[in-house]
Amino acid sequence: MSTPISPTEFMSAAPKSVSGSSPWAARYAIELRRVFLDHAARAPRTLQQHLGPSELGVECDRQVVGKMAALPTTNHVADPWPSIRGTALHAWAADAFTEDNERRGLLRWVAENPVVPHPDHPGTSDLYDAVEQSVDDHKFLGESSMAKIRKGWPRKYLVQLLLYGLGYLNLGLPVRRVVVAAYPATAASLDGLYVRDHEFTSDGYTLLPENVDLLELVFRQTAERRALADQVLAGDLRIDAVNASPDNDECFFCPFYRPQSAKDSGPGCPGTAAASTPNG
Ligand code: SF4
Incomplete structure (x- = not known):
């Protein structure tokens, strides 16, 4: 597996100074960044404690249990910029698809629609395509994540899409396939857009057996993780006793x-520091 950054690089990543053309400009840059960081820290996505479909497919029990128990964040290094960018681009995409309906006089795209694949874990799906009967999710990714999605489905993305698909089936709408649309967020052109699809049902309504199996596994895992989170909240279990699955792709962004x-x-x-630290 490729290593995006090492723990040492991670720790040296923050806080960096920002710069400007004069001492005043450098100070002003700090003030502008502060507004961004403050606003990002208050965004609903950061404050929410109920876990949505995007979080249930994470492989690491400890991360999910910690989130369910609303444990305090210890990662103060992860930069919110990619998530700020993602939030802004999602809003732009919703407008683009909604207005495409108007431009073409069709009701094809349904953007930012609430879905309930599980009563405890509702979410908002990026896009439903009534023509293709697909449930789409936009991912605005940097280069290394684009490369990964070209190789295959990251489990958490597939689980997220299956849950959205189930949410649409619960609304009575047909879903033939689920789709991740990966946009090259840091590139200069949209030409790198990559779409990965996965068959969801045999006829729009009947889930394929492999998808039933994965969804059942995720719901079972989620119930087990909820029970562990209750033990953590009751003081009967330490979070560091919960199974961890270190992974470079996940840890650096884990709270x-x-x-x-x-x-x-x-x-x-x-x-991942545990793997590279002799006494870890
Ligand atoms: S840092 Fe990594 S191993 Fe630890 S809880 Fe987060 S994802 Fe799991």
């Missing part, structure tokens, strides 16, 4: 990542 904890036994999860 509980703190590589220093491999050495100081303080709060947080050492994540």
